């Protein structure tokens with residue numbers, strides 16, 4: 001079962017996901033964390049998580065493995081593999097520019113289908129996530145026509161890995177971002193578009209959880225201050241550590257554009 005409802009002594013919202021694991025038989029109800037930001041705990045059941053974990057391993061191998069991008073403060077503690085478009089701070093490319101320049105691995109159709117389903121289900125809970133930034137209504141593509149995801153970043157959080165507060169703003173499209181989590185739970189910090197500081201909401205993201213942010217929350221700052229070690233269900237096929245897959249619509253087309261910001 002999920003933990004007690006409300007905010008616990010550690011300040012986490014247990015009603016927004018609980019700690020996933022073998023004991024989470026009944027996922028909590030979806031939560032609108034901020035306008036345009038929807039958390040669906042336990043969106044993927046055990047079979048779906050196991051299948052996605054297998055696929056992720058194959059996609060990572062096909063991408064030539066994971067690497068820690070170099071950012072302003074040094075190497076990121078999170079390791080990343082890219083599909084569809086290669087992201088290296090702070091631009092997209094069709095080639096792995098910060099390694100050997102090989103072509104980026106393809107964006108898998110299955111991930112497109114899964115994220116399309118995620119956006120549709122999250123938009124049924126808060127339609128504003130599929131609206132142009134700051135607006136209401138609109139198509140699932142965030143005011144950019146139909147939702148057409150074409151890039152995925154697979155993040156791996158090993159021991160001690162975390163991700164600082166940032167906004168996903170290297171995409172030219174306002175379409176929502178879809179996040180899927182596998183393995184250990186984490187604290188996911190979701191703030192506002194105004195800056196990386198407070199106010200924010202700390203949510204526990206567990207294995208199988210879906211989080212979609214778009215519309216008024218598309219450019220909100222977010223990060224992962226902490227992974228909750230020891231919470232992974234080995235039945236998923238991940239003994240320890242956390243995968244997160246974010247699926248995005250780049251809004252880019254070949255030939256490569258992208259001045260660095």
Ligand code: SIN
Pocket residue numbers: 153155163179188205222223224244246
């Ligand atoms: C990200 O913002 O790219 C990753 C978020 C997460 O790991 O949940």
Ligand code: MN
Pocket residue numbers: 166167168222
């Ligand atoms: Mn992000």
